[in-house]
Amino acid sequence: MIDCRPELSVRGPCDLRCAETEDWHTKCCYRLHNVLYTLLTISNLCPMDHDGLNPNEDAISFRNDTGHCRSIEHGASAGSPREREERHVCGSKVDFVYPEVPFPSARVFAATGEEALRQLVDRHHQYLLKSPIHYLFPPDKEALEKLVRRSADFVVEMCGGPRYYTSTRGEPRMRSRHFPTTIDERAREVWLICYRDALKETGFPLPILEEFWNWIEPFSIRMINRRTTWDPPRRVPFASIRDAFVP
């Protein structure tokens, strides 16, 4: 069953033919706030692995969970008198969906206390400075210490500790704050693996490790501001790093 929210409205249909079943489908564009008004168009006509910029294709493939339709025909046949006027339209699309970010509960701060979190952030930065993305961090000792302190203020607060960060810097807005720094998918993976190593080395309490990881893993995806591939950022689930922590 589908929840048809009454505030959705339709912006005009456009018929599309399923090449396999010869059924006609209606492509609807929902006006759903400003940003998501062509969701079904995106979904049906421009799957992520289709660059969508080739006007010479006469069928666009798309994935479908039910396997019902695999392609939709569009355009007139080549050489028809109408061809001159025909225009290929590459549908709207999104790059990828940023996954949800579950922030840690205050259980984390309760289990670690402030000092252990500060040590963790400190160790993380020591690893970062020895990593392939060391150049993203200030070479100046004082600037680096300031950065580490602020970063720890953020982590302490997000884990349920005192409001060190927001009381001094305001809303975190971490993606916005990171815009000046070029962060691609690879840099994010390096950052994350440095965290894994820092968590291991500082003996982060195992009972809350998964909760902490499940925050920083999707959180780090939000910092990506340089795309180098159509592939969505690689997920690094806790299960894939758990073994590193088995004593």
Next chain:
Amino acid sequence: MIDCRPELSVRGPCDLRCAETEDWHTKCCYRLHNVLYTLLTISNLCPMDHDGLNPNEDAISFRNDTGHCRSIEHGASAGSPREREERHVCGSKVDFVYPEVPFPSARVFAATGEEALRQLVDRHHQYLLKSPIHYLFPPDKEALEKLVRRSADFVVEMCGGPRYYTSTRGEPRMRSRHFPTTIDERAREVWLICYRDALKETGFPLPILEEFWNWIEPFSIRMINRRTTWDPPRRVPFASIRDAFVP
């Protein structure tokens, strides 16, 4: 009316309370291929102007076309016994929706012919080399000529001319081909304005000017691979540049 496509399926509801009406709403996640499975979550909980990373908010505002609900309460009240276990979850979101790209019809090539399109692309690159993004282009004369030739092959073919591009290079996949080059929102705007000036200087035929512009304007948005703001890329509608072409 809403077209409820049978291949949509629901991934599990989660109730949310509207602070204004005190109605309970069901937030549904639709499994709609791989990429769009949390559309309504994104839409309701993380509008584009909300950075979504502040776990200290106790209400998230969102836009709603009907004006029915303006905020949704979440989380327990501060200090409640449950608070320790409560976790703020920042919902899934997308960066922005790439607008659809209407490719030119063959009317364009019929009106210009090949030579005029090649001159246009040549002039465009002359402007680019004098622009703030000159550093994106090869300093080597031979490499530059090759780039301009390929670019013209592409434009000629997309406008309805011979298949110079796809016959030699395969599918255009222009976003993919541009991944190695850092292109931010500003670079895209410069590229577009250089095109405007080249179109003017080469005397592009007025009857097909709008059609051509309505292709390159959204097309150029797809090349952006470095984000420096949450704002979606600025649209440059034909109406905003039309005056430059009035004799």
